[in-house]
Amino acid sequence: MIKTTYTFLFLLLTSICFAQSGSANASVTANVITPITIITTGSIDFGDVIVMPNPYQVSKSPESGSRHEVQGNPNSSVTISFNSVTLDNFSWVAQHGGTSGTMTFVPEVKHTGTNPNYVNPSTVTNGGVYQLTDVSGIGKLYLWVGGSITVNANQPVGYYTGTFVINVSY
Amino acid sequence: MIIKLLHSKYLFLVFIYLLINETLSAQLIVSKLNDLSFGTVFKGYSSSVNHIDINAAKFYFNTGNLQNVNILVQFVLPQYLTNNVNNLSITFSTQQSAWSYKDLTTGRTNFDPYQPLRFNRLKKNTRVYIWMGATITVPTSIGSGLYNGTIIMNVERI
Numbered sequence: 001m002i003k004t005t006y007t008f009l010f011l012l013l014t015s016i017c018f019a020q021s022g023s024a025n026a027s028v029t030a031n032v033i034t035p036i037t038i039i040t041t042g043s044i045d046f047g048d049v050i051v052m053p054n055p056y057q058v059s060k061s062p063e064s065g066s067r068h069e070v071q072g073n074p075n076s077s078v079t080i081s082f083n084s085v086t087l088d089n090f091s092w093v094a095q096h097g098g099t100s101g102t103m104t105f106v107p108e109v110k111h112t113g114t115n116p117n118y119v120n121p122s123t124v125t126n127g128g129v130y131q132l133t134d135v136s137g138i139g140k141l142y143l144w145v146g147g148s149i150t151v152n153a154n155q156p157v158g159y160y161t162g163t164f165v166i167n168v169s170y
Numbered sequence: 171m172i173i174k175l176l177h178s179k180y181l182f183l184v185f186i187y188l189l190i191n192e193t194l195s196a197q198l199i200v201s202k203l204n205d206l207s208f209g210t211v212f213k214g215y216s217s218s219v220n221h222i223d224i225n226a227a228k229f230y231f232n233t234g235n236l237q238n239v240n241i242l243v244q245f246v247l248p249q250y251l252t253n254n255v256n257n258l259s260i261t262f263s264t265q266q267s268a269w270s271y272k273d274l275t276t277g278r279t280n281f282d283p284y285q286p287l288r289f290n291r292l293k294k295n296t297r298v299y300i301w302m303g304a305t306i307t308v309p310t311s312i313g314s315g316l317y318n319g320t321i322i323m324n325v326e327r328i
Contacts, residue, residue: 020198021325022231023324024325026229028207028227028260028318028319028320028321030209030308031317032212032258032308032316033210034212034213074314
């Protein structure tokens, strides 16, 4: 009996002494999302604008402006930001001569959710957060951009251009 | 006679207790200090985490009271991260894996994480830190979501 006990204790101790090991686990994670792409159709062209004796405003509705199809991660929120743009006739004056001038384009942005047609538009505010709705695994949002310019009484003639930038980010 | 026998049995038990206690206190200490995180990764892009990156996996072991001990470290590395629907391949490399006796970004030694890492004749209370980064390339066809995997570090006295 005593012999058995000693043998057991011996085996226990040797197993403890020599089975010294340990392990640790680390998790590995990656959050995969779809990058944002924007497909633009149309442009914001005010056409010919006549200089009048008094200043006046020319507007273009978002429906007849440019459409921006935003694609990204389904059901993710995005922040949309944009600003007014200064249009100028500098290139035109450099080519044809005349007086340089500027005008400010004030954008008006709407969205129609996942509808590619201009139906039930909602106002998009600068810095607002909107959701990309899942359409067959793709998050979508349609943006429409119009706006207005003010033509001053002494507005120099020429071809006015500028670049309107709309930022969409997660 | 009976008292003498009981006394010797008592001493024997105390001896066994002390021996086991000493043996157990000499055990290796193995722990994970940080998980490996790629954060947000766009489809169609690659993402790499280097061993000096704060998002690299970080392990630690201590030899405790073991003197002049030889240690073998082996890793079980995931081939894929998964979201239970899609798999995303992950690769580890020597350049992204390193160890050091000090918890510093400098003075680290690179090692091949797919091969056993051996430490010879480590002294008592030797601390070893191990960092691991990796690389993933996300196909455009893969589903969105959180992908997971596990790195297992086995530390063994040899």
